[in-house]
Amino acid sequence: xxxxxxFGLLAFILTAQWFAESCGQMHYEIDGLEHVxxxxxxxxxxxxxxxxxxxxxxxxxxxxxxxxxxxxSILKTTAIMLLxxxxxxxxxxxxxxxxxxxxxxxxxxxxxxxxxxxxxYDKIFSGHxxxxxxxxxxxxxxxxxxxxxxxxxxxxxxxxxxxxxxxYTVDVVLGFIISYLVFDGEYKxxxxxxxx
Numbered sequence: 001x002x003x004x005x006x007f008g009l010l011a012f013i014l015t016a017q018w019f020a021e022s023c024g025q026m027h028y029e030i031d032g033l034e035h036v037x038x039x040x041x042x043x044x045x046x047x048x049x050x051x052x053x054x055x056x057x058x059x060x061x062x063x064x065x066x067x068x069x070x071x072x073s074i075l076k077t078t079a080i081m082l083l084x085x086x087x088x089x090x091x092x093x094x095x096x097x098x099x100x101x102x103x104x105x106x107x108x109x110x111x112x113x114x115x116x117x118x119x120x121y122d123k124i125f126s127g128h129x130x131x132x133x134x135x136x137x138x139x140x141x142x143x144x145x146x147x148x149x150x151x152x153x154x155x156x157x158x159x160x161x162x163x164x165x166x167x168y169t170v171d172v173v174l175g176f177i178i179s180y181l182v183f184d185g186e187y188k189x190x191x192x193x194x195x196x
Contacts, residue, residue, distance in 0.1 A: 009087050016090030040162040040169040048103045048165040057157045058131045078138045085130045085182050098123040126167040129175030132157045137183045
């Protein structure tokens, strides 16, 4: 029964991705509507031509995790949590389709493109942020990462995503918050910051 749920969620996630790309192209490219104001996009340099960089942090974390004794278990736990987060993301990218970055080119609206890094209109919220946040939180829980390193990796990941214009600021913030809430309903990480 679990496998049916997993494949059902995967089908839902991929269908939502396809729908967001199709509607985004129709709404923004055909109708020619204006762009959204974003504070990070306004004040940070535009490094969109180096968008591939945003894949390096998740990839490095996955490789690091595989090298750990409990690495495959950590990856499995992360993948299960990520499936839930991506199901939430599937709802948000269909509910509100934000404009793509002016230099983002849709490589074709098919499922293989989405699996290799997403599209141009899948904005609310960042899947890259979700992957890095969940993996770092699971590494933190397994004592394979310390808290300062968790925050450093999260901040660097967010900055890279914003510099490459892969997402708006709200996408990164929501990606972090939603992933954290899925990971830890008791909010231990934030409680430790306020001394509880």
